[in-house]
Amino acid sequence: MIDLRVKRVELKSRSEGYRRQKKIFSALCYSSSGFTLLELLAAMSITAIIAVTVLSLFSKGIDIWEDVTFRGSSEYNAALFLEEFEKDLKNCINFSEIQFLGESITIDFPAIISKNSGSSQEAVGRIRYSFDKDGMAVYKHKAAYPDCIQENLFGSHKILGSVESLSFEYAVLNAEGTLDWAGFWQDKHIIPEAVRVRIKFATNKDSGKSHNFERVVYIPVG
Secondary structure (H helix, E strand, O other), X not given: OHHHHHHHHHHHHHHHHHHHHHHHHHHHHHOOOOOOXXXXXXXXXXXXXXXXXXXXXXXXXXXXXXXXXXXXXXXXXXXXXXXXXXXXXHOEOOOOOOOOEEOOOEEEEEEEEEOOOOOOOEEEEEEEEEEEOXXXXXXXXXXXXXXXXOHHHOEEEEEEOOEEEEEEEEEEEOOOOOEEEEOOEOOOOOOOOEEEEEEEEOOOOOOOOOOEEEEEEEOOOO
């Protein structure tokens, strides 16, 4: 009889211990002053989503900035090149000692040039624009007559870089009064009516975009 009572007391004690543990666990999980486990998981999920969104927007912003910077640089360099090219071509003249020659990536013609950089003195000279595919660069060659006849005196400098492709086309006026375009010019007797130049800058590796520019220059003596 005594053993049965002892066992009842022990069972009752264990039951009360379980209830106390349950209350402590409930207090930890469902206390109004703290977070439940479900709330904690939800908060972590929301934080992760926000972090991914912010990183995605930040990465996109960097891509846009790089593309704008690359495009702005290309447009600026192309504008300078095209302005100089047009100015030189509009100074083109007929001169028996220097022939107008045009190919797809090279143009060579007689023109009125400045004797020295920044000088107001002018002279008859020769100008050549050429594209180096391997170096992805455009070079300008210039010299006054008669030095321009000798290639070793025909000074050159790089005028444009990061160029993927460049091409020249030459126009002649047909019987209908419209322009016929060709990829080369070797007529010794006349100068073309106009020259068209197309430039494609190297593709931006990050954005995958390239930029193209084109200009048609009409030659006054053509």
